[in-house]
Amino acid sequence: MNEIKIGLIGLGTVGSSVLKMIIENSDKVQTITGRRLSVKTIVVRNVAKHRRQVPKDVTLTTDLNAIINDPEIKIAVEVMGGIHPAKEFVTALLNAKKHVVTANKDLIASAGEELAATAKQNHCDLMYEASVAGGIPILRTIVNSFAADYITEVKGIVNGTCNFILTQMQQQHWSYDQALMKAQELGFAESDPTNDVEGIDSAYKMVILSQFSYGAHIKLSNMSVEGISTIQQDDIQRAAEFGYTIKLLGISRRIDNGVFAEVGPVLVPQDHPLATIHNENNAVMVTGEAVGETLFYGPGAGGLPTANSVLSDIVSVTKNIVLGTTGHFFNNYQSSPSEIGNIDPKDVKYAYYLSLKMLDAPGQMLKFTQIVTQSGASFSQIVQTKTDHQTARVTVITHKISKSQLSDIKRALRKVNTIALLAAYKVLQQ
Ligand SMILES: NC(=O)C1=CN([C@@H]2O[C@H](COP(=O)(O)OP(=O)(O)OC[C@H]3O[C@@H](n4cnc5c(N)ncnc54)[C@H](OP(=O)(O)O)[C@@H]3O)[C@@H](O)[C@H]2O)C=CC1
Ligand SMILES: N[C@@H](CC=O)C(=O)O
């Protein structure tokens, strides 16, 4: 009676750390909750795979029914990843009255509302602290500590793999491929790292953060999402010469009656707190009307840090089981759809870093300047260097312009075959 049995789905980087933490920390959890946690069954894809540290009394199987049909198992922990079959698994577990803890942002960003409704119908808990920023307890902090404040902006570094790659490219001058390989080896990257490096993993996290911060569901299809796979060493060096560090940032802001969110490489001033976040660490800056700017920092990826967030959910569910208070939403904040509108691109304004390759011939710079001027934009910094005897590399930082002005510049440049726009990244200002 004093024991809570757990079913684990997945025994990879995160799953094996969850197992280790449950085994090693059950005494402390028992003193806090009055219940002893133990893992009874683990579902994996391949039981024949060599694994260390699975205790003899734990069943290892490929059959989810071993958890679904076991009345002793009260909490299921989904750490297998991906949307399918994870969605079907979690739905079946909730319908079998199992409380579910997951680290799966792909799943929560895509089907979180539907799964939360299924959990509520079954009087079950569904928690997912580990899905955003790994080891940083950001979701519960927003739910509890920002409950009464009006959040106006959430931004930050929410992908450990990208931040690790950019740090290695900046500090060790590693190649992109070398840094990605190391991030995979260290267990930070997803099994297919495309979502990491193309910004999609960060976008999933911004969808969840926006849901918690504004009570609004932003669709991935409404977000502009750009990753780091095309960033060149040259951009990193030029940004540094201008006094900036390139980071992959997720930004979501309230503008008038709407919320806009996007993900992309951003030039961050070298003395800004976000520029000092290195390797797999993440940082989330939450701005509230009352509190002002706050910053939450910690490891964004890796087995044990992520497992700590999973355990925080397991402990919360356990407390709810003990108190008989299960079946409430993890995030109760819902704004009415009329409060959240689409944002006019004219209202989203940033300074931009533009990197261009142009024919090194008279008149080219004038052509570029005319295009920028026609859009109503202007430069705050500009550097021109020769790349070879035929082309020049021009990098500029504009004054603040709207997204529609940027689109005008891009459109006009596409028509000029002697000038190529290589990169256009936002510039964060202090
Ligand atoms: N790694 C990290 O730093 C973080 C990861 N996450 C999230 O945690 C989750 C797990 O990530 P991670 O541990 O890195 O992933 P891994 O690839 O290391 O592990 C996945 C595990 O799930 C099992 N699995 C995969 N598909 C199935 C299936 N169809 N049926 C049964 N078992 C299956 C695999 O089995 P087998 O061992 O037999 O191959 C493996 O044990 C993901 O949602 C990820 O996004 C969240 C925060 C940080
Ligand atoms: N692959 C992700 C893992 C955590 O969510 C990352 O690198 O951040």
Ligand code: NA
């Ligand atoms: Na978290």
